[in-house]
Amino acid sequence: MPDETQAGEESAVNRRVVGKASATEREPNSSEKFSFWLRAEEIVNPFDIVEAGQMADTKTFGLVTNIKQVTDAPSHLSNYISSDFGSTEGEPQTPRQGANVAEVSVLANYDPSEPKRYPMGIYMPVQSDSPIRFADEAGIHVALGIDKMFEYEKEYKEKVTIPAGLIQMSNGTKVRVYLDKRYVLGPEGAHVNIAGISGLATKTSYAMFLIQSILQTVGAKDIAVILLNVKQNDLLVIDKPRKSVKPEEHELWEFLGLRAKPFENVRYLLPWGKETQTTGVPNCFGDLPDQFQTYAYSLEDVVGNRANPGPGLNLLIRVPDPWDTLGALIGEVQQGVSNQESKWKTVTTWDALLNGPPLMDRGIPQGVGEVKASSVGRFVRILRRVVKNRQSGLFVQQRAPRKACNLGEEIRKIQGGQTTVVDIAKLTDEERALVFGHIIQEVYGMYAEANLEDRPDLPKKVIIFVDELNKYAPSHRGDSESSILEYVLDIAARGRSLGVVLISAEQFMSEVHGQVVGNCATKVIGRSDSSELSDASYRFIAQDVKAHLTRLDKGELLLSHPIYRQPVKIEFPRPAYQSIGHERTG
């Protein structure tokens, strides 16, 4: 916990007045907003947090949302005429009178007196001519509601503050911001969603930073982490320190009360590929981690058996099925194979399922139960494409347990303090859906159905990180409809009480199912374009603030958290592991 002086105590004397509140006939100040004019040469930026003198010697904090320059020119034509009828030469003898005026959204009111005279705060409009200063760190914590987290920690002796990054203000002030554990890992709220343009929003880096921050501050021993690697070998070297961590990066980590270190106790699960049988090399990008396991799917792994139900064939069939014909057939197949019913006894491999009875007879589809032969033919065509023709090698006829593991079994082995990376970077979309679906099914099953007495070794919390969430929980049901959606919705809705936390990322939040986004208590947004921001998913951001999101720099993010009264712009240190496998430890 940083040294918390009373908000604003560094005080007036040291912090200069940068301007004064201004209320006019047309733009009055209100309980929610106020404006202030800036002293000449003074610079503020959107997202700076300022402190205004308020009635009864209290202070009102606000977030700068926009800055305008007002002049006494009633029209652009007047400026044109004033410039000697459009002359671009020379400088005006008397520059036009103008003032920079900042618009501010009220965050909080702070009463430094003890006991508080106004327990509810004073939300009178900031009075015209009230002095405005940059807020200091303690003030910003009050403004955002972070001070309440410190009060809770003090009262209940429980660590709840998770460093989330820092706010850099125009006057050079750096302020640590924290997330409240109760709203990240449950039970009050859970889940983090990160959106933004690929390559600029640094979504994966922020997720990794946040997970590190969670592990380092609120109990690594009780938390298991499952990461899905979707791009190159980005997350396949997270246990290796990054060689090029600069001293200033170390300082930044330390400023946040964290250590710049790679992940510890990591195990890697890499997919089986077409060449793996002969080369022994899994189907992944870049150099292999020092230690890893390979996973593959035989028919039994997908369908499952009585003791261990598999993820199900339905995860592989991602086509519209309005009459549930395919669903009925999948049910028949699942039941027959897993129960080893008489006519399905010979069906032990993918080839047997796709080419032999009871679905096929000498290349001709056969009706199964009430499902007609034509629908069976469709099912076989789709499944053949997924597990045979277009597969990456993940699907095997028979899985040799010594060479490749069952992913579900490995997921069930997760432990607190352990990070499991499941590589899906080279898999097809259907295979990715299967793997992700399998993981969340297993985790959900473990936590939803577990009796703590039966599983004392079960980590208290499990964090699952997945990129491209829109593929698994799309906002519109369509061609790529996935039955994973149901599982994702369950996790989103019940995860906070179960202890299953989804940290997800995607380019466009608008493409993710509304219920999933809605259940994410913490939202992080990187650079996004204006058309995306016009979507209803971004309603929680004020219109003025949205405009600034289109020009966030790489590494700058907008952070919205239930405790905060307004979203804030943050920066964060780069992860200290080898974020891209191209870098070598040397």
Place this chain on the structure above:
Amino acid sequence: MKNPFEGLRPALQVIVSEGKVLPATGQAVEDLMRPDHAEVIDSLRMGDDKLMEVLLETPNRKPYVELKPVYRAERHPLRYFQDGSARTFFLGDVTEGVRRSPINVAQIGAAAVFRKDNGQVNVYHAIHQIVLMMDKKAVSFGDRVEELVSKAGARFKFHDTMELDGETERTSPGKEPRSRAAHKAHHLMAQLEDELGRSLPREKGQWLVLDGSLGKDLHSWRDVSEFIGVTKSFSKDPIFKIPGARGGQVANLYDLLAGLPFSARTCAFSARSGKIAVWYVRLREQKHMDYPLMGVIKVEYPNPAAEAIPSQIIDEISSALVAERQVTPHGKDIRWHAHLYAIYLAEQAVKNGFVSTEALKAGLKWPTQTAGVTVS
């Protein structure tokens, strides 16, 4: 917010209790002067100078002198700009027997701004006063009202509308008290301007530009140097004898200014027996204006010695004035084409210090009389 007119309440109470008040309809009504008041004043002050035939500069004898604008980066003589403003409100009439007096309240003020090397303008000083005006001798309680106002504080003044001052009699001839009030207010404003102008800490070479025609106050400014008066609305009456071949020619103002090129000045004429030099400067190209007289300012330069002024000085001042054409209060003031922006800012400094008309109407109410009891 405290009522800014609270100080006048005791005086108004005396008026209500001692006389019979016939209030203005509704609340206080702004007593507007003619919009071209400056022109009227200029016309009156020009007095007998209807024919300007003597040139008061040397060595120039040409009717028009072309100028190169001198911007402040090169030379920056015009540093202080001063303006005053007066706003008069009619509160009603008070009657006592057969005698009556209009009651007016005026807000008057003056401000001087200083322009720094970088062109930025700061208000050096601004003075504001609230003046209660009535015909003191028309009613028996005039002295009591004056006394009460004098005790209300430095911001409040009392003025007898009918008191002779030598200026109002010229600008508002006739004895009607209500019509004199606005002119009286302007006269009082001129006194504030005088006070302010003298107090400016000007260094040598820092010229002061006054808004409007130089009045009789000029005589009391003998000891004040390096200032000019600039008029944007001026009298159209004078006739000029323009120098030229065969003794030159006589022209009216329209002819004189129609021939005045852009970024040029006329020759300097003698006014008030040589005590003032007068010339005109064209700030804007005629092609951009509707009318030849637009975009021209009249400059008055005090010349107590009544000797010919070096043309170089007139050129330097005029060149600096031409540079003032950027920027303009276009869209804010119909006289933008001849308005110096720094003067406009001084004017704004004065007007922004006035209590708004809405606040004045709300704050200046007659104390109510109910069953013989005055309710405040």
